[in-house]
Every structure is written in C-alpha cells, then in structure tokens.
Amino acid sequence: MFSFSVSFIKISLLVVCFGFFSKIYSQERTYKIHTVAFYNLENLFDTINDPNKFDEYSPIMELKTSRQVAYKQKIRNMARVIADIGRDFTGNAPSIIGVCEVENKKVLEDLVNDSLLVGNDYGIIHFEAPDIRGIDVALLYQKKAFSPTHTSTHELKIYDNDNQKRDYTRDQLLVSGILEGDPIHIIVNHWPSRRGGEAKSEPKRIAAAKMNKYLIDSLQVIDPYAKILSMGDLNDNPNNKSIKDILNAKNRPKKVALKGIYNPYMDFYKNGLGTTAYRDNWSLFDQIMLTKPFLEKDYSTLRFYKAGIFNKSYLIENNGPYKGYPFRSWGDGGFSNGFSDHFPVYVFLIKEQ
Numbered sequence: 623m624f625s626f627s628v629s630f631i632k633i634s635l636l637v638v639c640f641g642f643f644s645k646i647y648s649q650e651r652t653y654k655i656h657t658v659a660f661y662n663l664e665n666l667f668d669t670i671n672d673p674n675k676f677d678e679y680s681p682i683m684e685l686k687t688s689r690q691v692a693y694k695q696k697i698r699n700m701a702r703v704i705a706d707i708g709r710d711f712t713g714n715a716p717s718i719i720g721v722c723e724v725e726n727k728k729v730l731e732d733l734v735n736d737s738l739l740v741g742n743d744y745g746i747i748h749f750e751a752p753d754i755r756g757i758d759v760a761l762l763y764q765k766k767a768f769s770p771t772h773t774s775t776h777e778l779k780i781y782d783n784d785n786q787k788r789d790y791t792r793d794q795l796l797v798s799g800i801l802e803g804d805p806i807h808i809i810v811n812h813w814p815s816r817r818g819g820e821a822k823s824e825p826k827r828i829a830a831a832k833m834n835k836y837l838i839d840s841l842q843v844i845d846p847y848a849k850i851l852s853m854g855d856l857n858d859n860p861n862n863k864s865i866k867d868i869l870n871a872k873n874r875p876k877k878v879a880l881k882g883i884y885n886p887y888m889d890f891y892k893n894g895l896g897t898t899a900y901r902d903n904w905s906l907f908d909q910i911m912l913t914k915p916f917l918e919k920d921y922s923t924l925r926f927y928k929a930g931i932f933n934k935s936y937l938i939e940n941n942g943p944y945k946g947y948p949f950r951s952w953g954d955g956g957f958s959n960g961f962s963d964h965f966p967v968y969v970f971l972i973k974e975q
Contacts, residue, residue: 636873655927656717656767657708660810660853660910662964663700664951665757666733667725669693675756676722677725681952693955697729699951699961701736704762707932707968715742716968717767717801720810720853722759722792726750730760739915743886749775751793759795759810759854776837780814780829789814789826796837802973804849804924805840809834811854814866824864827857831864838913849924852883853910855964860888869903875917885911886929887967897931897945897965910968921974932966
C-alpha cells in the first residue's frame with residue numbers, strides 16, 4: 623500500500639493512455655495504490671520425501687548433494703522477486719500475490735519468513751490439493767492491507783481414457799476479503815498443462831475455464847457488482863478458446879458488460895510479449911483478469927490502473943542456448959541459482975483518498 627499524488631499533468635496522461643477520466647481537474651489528488659500479483663514459483667519443494675506424494679521426482683529431490691543449500695537459495699531467490707514486484711512504483715511489495723507450484727504450507731512459511739519478506743507480515747492461505755505431482759496454489763497477503771473473510775478450495779475433476787481414469791490436477795482457490803475498505807474476491811488458478819500436446823490436452827483447460835466461470839457467476843449471482851480478480855498460470859494464451867470463448871474475456875474495458883471479464887494481457891500477447899518460452903516461442907500463460915466494477919471511472923473505490931509483466935533483467939537468462947528466456951531455477955540436473963521459468967504478472971489497483 624502506498625499513497626501518491628497525481629498532478630494535473632499526470633491526470634492528463636491518464637486520459638490519453640486509458641480514457642478513465644471524463645473530466646480533468648487542476649487540483650492535486652491523492653491516491654492509494656496496491657500491487658496484486660501472480661507468480662509461478664517453479665517447483666518450490668522442500669527436501670523431505672513425502673510418501674503420500676510423487677515429490678521424489680521434483681528437481682530438488684533429484685540432487686545428489688547440497689539439497690539444503692539449494693533449498694535455502696531457492697527460497698531467497700523467490701523472496702527477492704516477490705519483494706521487488708511493483709516496488710519501483712509503489713515503494714512496497716505486493717499487497718496480495720497468488721502463487722503456484724508450491725509443495726506445501728511449510729515452504730510458504732519459509733518463504734514469507736525470509737528476511738526480505740518478513741517485515742511485510744504476509745499471511746498464507748493454502749489447501750492441500752490432489753495434484754499428481756504434489757503441487758498446489760496459494761495466496762499470500764499483507765495483513766495490514768488485506769483482511770480475508772472467506773476461503774474455499776474447489777476441486778477440478780477431469781478424466782482420461784473415456785472417463786475411466788481421473789487426471790488429478792490443481793484445485794482452484796477462492797479468497798474473499800477486504801482491501802482498502804472494498805470487498806474483493808480472488809481466484810488463484812493453475813490449469814492443466816499441455817503435456818501430450820496442446821490439442822489433446824485442451825479439453826482439460828476447457829474444463830478448468832468452465833469451473834472458473836462457474837465460480838465467477840456464483841459470486842455475481844449474489845452481487846452483480848462483485849469485484850473479482852482471476853489470476854494464474856492458465857497454460858493457455860489469451861487468444862485460446864478457454865479464455866476467449868469460455869470466459870468470454872475482452873481486451874478493451876469498453877467492451878466489457880456488467881458481468882463480463884477484462885483481460886489486459888490480450889494486448890500484451892498481440893504485441894509479442896510473454897511470460898514463458900519454449901523452443902524459441904513465447905507464451906503468455908500467466909494472466910490476471912478483472913470484472914467490470916474494477917473498470918469504472920469513479921475512483922472513490924478501488925479501480926484498475928494498469929497491468930504489467932515483471933521481467934527485470936536479473937530474471938532473464940544471459941548466456942547459452944536459452945539466452946533471453948526466463949532464468950529458471952532448475953536445469954541440466956541441477957540448481958542453476960536462477961528464479962523461475964515464468965515471469966510474474968501484476969496489476970495496480972488505486973483508490974482516491
């Protein structure tokens with residue numbers, strides 16, 4: 623959370639860039655701003671073999687030596703990124719951040735207690751999910767900024783081989799609470815991967831999108847003006863059917879109906895930007911979408927300001943065949959001292975004081 627003043631000149635720029643303001647005021651206005659982010663932490667596993675999970679196949683468990691050293695550095699690297707997201711603009715780490723590819727609550731506790739984050743006093747919302755790899759989604763929040771009022775996890779049941787074999791995948795996490803005096807709802811996602819090919823695996827992500835739409839619709843039945851953010855590693859790009867057709871997400875605020883969804887990452891993708899790369903092709907799997915009430919022009923309550931991809935230079939591989947890719951933690955059978963194979967994404971929410 624951070625307070626800042628917007629002068630006549632800056633408000634004029636907002637009109638040009640976003641068209642949010644119908645009038646321009648000469649007097650100075652003060653706003654509070656919050657960063658809300660999402661980050662795939664790339665196999666954040668501990669060093670203990672859990673007999674109830676396939677965690678022995680995680681990269682850290684494949685290390686023959688120095689697992690604890692790698693684990694501590696992995697935690698520090700993840701903490702460094704989270705502490706940095708949005709800081710240039712707000713002077714603070716994210717008020718709320720969804721994460722995925724975490725093994726359990728213990729790794730999250732180690733993360734938020736790292737010296738780079740402990741001062742932010744992050745709370746943790748996490749449920750164990752049935753994913754075959756033992757990875758979960760979670761939400762971290764600064765207790766001084768956000769107060770949860772409801773949490774629930776929603777199991778996605780999908781099947782392979784003509785409905786005979788279940789594909790155990792990640793749950794969708796729903797958290798409701800109060801941010802800057804406003805009720806908001808956050809859904810954290812990690813949709814099924816493209817293992818086996820994009821076309822063959824697409825029905826699984828369609829199923830995930832339908833569940834996500836069901837959760838959004840359910841909240842909007844209670845309150846058509848509900849402020850909802852849906853975030854995650856969707857394993858689909860903004861132009862794929864799951865997002866464009868099932869969620870019916872739009873790339874322009876003015877196209878969004880009352881119960882509609884705005885996806886600012888559609889234009890990022892059209893402009894060639896991505897959050898993860900494979901075989902020299904960029905994908906924008908990590909996205910944050912918002913419902914219509916975040917897009918209104920009255921800044922007396924929380925509104926969307928802008929979105930971004932957090933891709934600072936230290937997060938980018940500088941050498942070798944993967945130069946220019948996200949600088950990932952694991953590769954060639956060892957720990958690279960990198961970060962993740964995904965860049966984080968974020969949005970700024972502002973409210974006039």
